[in-house]
Amino acid sequence: MPSTLELLEEHRLFGGWQQRYQHASPVLNCTMTFSIFLPEPKSDAPPPVLYVLSGLTCNDENFTTKAGAQRVAAELGIVLVMADTSPRGDDVADDDGYDLGKGAGFYLNATQAPWDRHYRMYDYISEELPALIADNFNVGKRAAIAGHSMGGHGALMLALRNPERFTSASALAPIVNPCDVPWGIKAFSHYLGDDRSQWLQYDSCWLMRQAQQQVPMLIDQGDSDQFLADQLHPERLQQVAEEMGYPLTVRIQPGYDHSYYFIASVIEDHLRFHASHLFG
Amino acid sequence: MPSTLELLEEHRLFGGWQQRYQHASPVLNCTMTFSIFLPEPKSDAPPPVLYVLSGLTCNDENFTTKAGAQRVAAELGIVLVMADTSPRGDDVADDDGYDLGKGAGFYLNATQAPWDRHYRMYDYISEELPALIADNFNVGKRAAIAGHSMGGHGALMLALRNPERFTSASALAPIVNPCDVPWGIKAFSHYLGDDRSQWLQYDSCWLMRQAQQQVPMLIDQGDSDQFLADQLHPERLQQVAEEMGYPLTVRIQPGYDHSYYFIASVIEDHLRFHASHLFG
Numbered sequence: 001m002p003s004t005l006e007l008l009e010e011h012r013l014f015g016g017w018q019q020r021y022q023h024a025s026p027v028l029n030c031t032m033t034f035s036i037f038l039p040e041p042k043s044d045a046p047p048p049v050l051y052v053l054s055g056l057t058c059n060d061e062n063f064t065t066k067a068g069a070q071r072v073a074a075e076l077g078i079v080l081v082m083a084d085t086s087p088r089g090d091d092v093a094d095d096d097g098y099d100l101g102k103g104a105g106f107y108l109n110a111t112q113a114p115w116d117r118h119y120r121m122y123d124y125i126s127e128e129l130p131a132l133i134a135d136n137f138n139v140g141k142r143a144a145i146a147g148h149s150m151g152g153h154g155a156l157m158l159a160l161r162n163p164e165r166f167t168s169a170s171a172l173a174p175i176v177n178p179c180d181v182p183w184g185i186k187a188f189s190h191y192l193g194d195d196r197s198q199w200l201q202y203d204s205c206w207l208m209r210q211a212q213q214q215v216p217m218l219i220d221q222g223d224s225d226q227f228l229a230d231q232l233h234p235e236r237l238q239q240v241a242e243e244m245g246y247p248l249t250v251r252i253q254p255g256y257d258h259s260y261y262f263i264a265s266v267i268e269d270h271l272r273f274h275a276s277h278l279f280g
Numbered sequence: 281m282p283s284t285l286e287l288l289e290e291h292r293l294f295g296g297w298q299q300r301y302q303h304a305s306p307v308l309n310c311t312m313t314f315s316i317f318l319p320e321p322k323s324d325a326p327p328p329v330l331y332v333l334s335g336l337t338c339n340d341e342n343f344t345t346k347a348g349a350q351r352v353a354a355e356l357g358i359v360l361v362m363a364d365t366s367p368r369g370d371d372v373a374d375d376d377g378y379d380l381g382k383g384a385g386f387y388l389n390a391t392q393a394p395w396d397r398h399y400r401m402y403d404y405i406s407e408e409l410p411a412l413i414a415d416n417f418n419v420g421k422r423a424a425i426a427g428h429s430m431g432g433h434g435a436l437m438l439a440l441r442n443p444e445r446f447t448s449a450s451a452l453a454p455i456v457n458p459c460d461v462p463w464g465i466k467a468f469s470h471y472l473g474d475d476r477s478q479w480l481q482y483d484s485c486w487l488m489r490q491a492q493q494q495v496p497m498l499i500d501q502g503d504s505d506q507f508l509a510d511q512l513h514p515e516r517l518q519q520v521a522e523e524m525g526y527p528l529t530v531r532i533q534p535g536y537d538h539s540y541y542f543i544a545s546v547i548e549d550h551l552r553f554h555a556s557h558l559f560g
Contacts, residue, residue: 012536070544253292257292
């Protein structure tokens with residue numbers, strides 16, 4: 001039985017429609033919200049979809065309101081789907097830290113109590129949400145994925161594990177090696193337990209070494225990012241890509257930080273990168 | 281003695297810098313905050329400035345984070361100054377309504393207690409803020425002004441009263457006839473008292489009839505704007521412009537509402553309109 005979508009708001013935007021929906025999520029066992037940008041059709045062919053995953057503390061609205069991506073999506077004819085970053089609701093487990101619990105789902109399936117009741121963001125993003133989009137909107141089969149920070153981790157990890165599902169993946173200031181940085185170690189310990197072998201399936205550096213199939217990837221990283229030295233380490237994934245001959249481009253952007261001002265400055269390139277694969 | 285600016289934050293953005301400053305305002309008798317976008321220099325000539333005034337409930341950050349104007353300002357070489365919408369601080373008079381008091385200064389000089397102690401936004405925007413910008417940044421003498429809703433009222437009204445100061449003015453969903461719509465009547469009654477002859481100096485429809493000097497003007501208005509019928513009435517200003525031969529273009533944009541999604545969709549045209557006059 002397909003979930004029913006409840007339209008929360010909609011706005012005309014760049015000739016298309018920006019909408020926000022609520023739906024019951026059987027996978028996450030709670031009510032979820034997502035935002036979608038539907039461009040004016042460019043042709044009779046149903047448009048492809050770019051899934052966008054946000055970072056810690058965000059929900060579906062941060063990228064929607066601040067990134068400025070819809071202008072380019074409208075030009076290119078790409079549907080944007082902005083997902084939330086965790087399960088939501090009063091009965092969903094949470095933590096006082098900004099980097100655990102609500103707003104910090106890390107796009108994984110938790111195995112440890114109390115998180116395992118709701119935190120199944122991996123299944124939600126890889127299965128439930130795409131099915132919901134396919135059932136309710138006129139979209140094509142091709143999809144790409146992008147994300148920022150924790151959402152950059154999600155985008156790269158999901159593409160590495162589902163190369164048949166995504167034509168391309170891109171990330172802004174992503175966490176590429178969560179098994180070995182403080183944010184990832186904290187989250188994975190709580191969500192997945194102490195057996196670190198269980199963590200590897202969510203670590204892009206490890207996944208890229210195992211990859212049988214390649215997904216073109218683009219990473220942009222500001223060199224004034226306050227989290228670069230401790231949490232992000234794009235050079236680690238770049239090294240794996242070089243060793244494995246994986247098609248990853250890493251661009252270091254001088255002076256940019258971790259904020260949405262950085263995202264806004266480079267997002268057009270990401271949309272055009274995805275378009276070259278979605279329409280290729 | 282020029283006020284001292286305190287830098288609150290700065291971010292690299294589209295090759296330039298987005299900054300936020302706090303300063304003591306002798307005019308408003310409180311501490312004020314503004315945001316500024318400084319594009320990468322396009323030439324040796326100091327860049328012109330576009331002042332941006334926001335609407336009810338906003339501060340300097342709404343346009344800064346949501347409009348996407350800096351991309352075009354960077355391309356054109358225009359400095360953007362985003363002002364606050366009222367005096368601020370614990371000892372500034374306020375009201376429970378969203379359309380009176382803080383966040384609702386209406387860009388006028390209040391004459392009635394308790395508002396007259398701080399609410400002198402007309403002097404702040406027309407005199408104090410431009411002097412502060414000229415003293416502290418490398419900017420040229422040319423300036424233009426734009427605004428949304430209440431800020432659209434401010435932009436048009438300030439340009440009509442100071443035609444020598446602005447090369448051009450533009451507005452998104454502006455209040456053009458505050459003397460005769462509910463928002464304006466409420467605000468002007470409180471700030472200016474019951475003598476309606478004192479209101480006219482802040483009413484764009486009245487001011488345009490008296491204009492000795494013309495400032496090119498552009499208005500964009502969405503036809504699905506929830507405030508169009510009761511509060512905005514751009515056709516009233518358009519009629520005055522036609523009668524007076526005033527250079528005003530009014531564009532009705534089908535399907536757009538009053539939100540920042542509307543602003544984002546048309547702001548590029550406003551920047552290019554101002555550029556044609558700032559650099560003309």
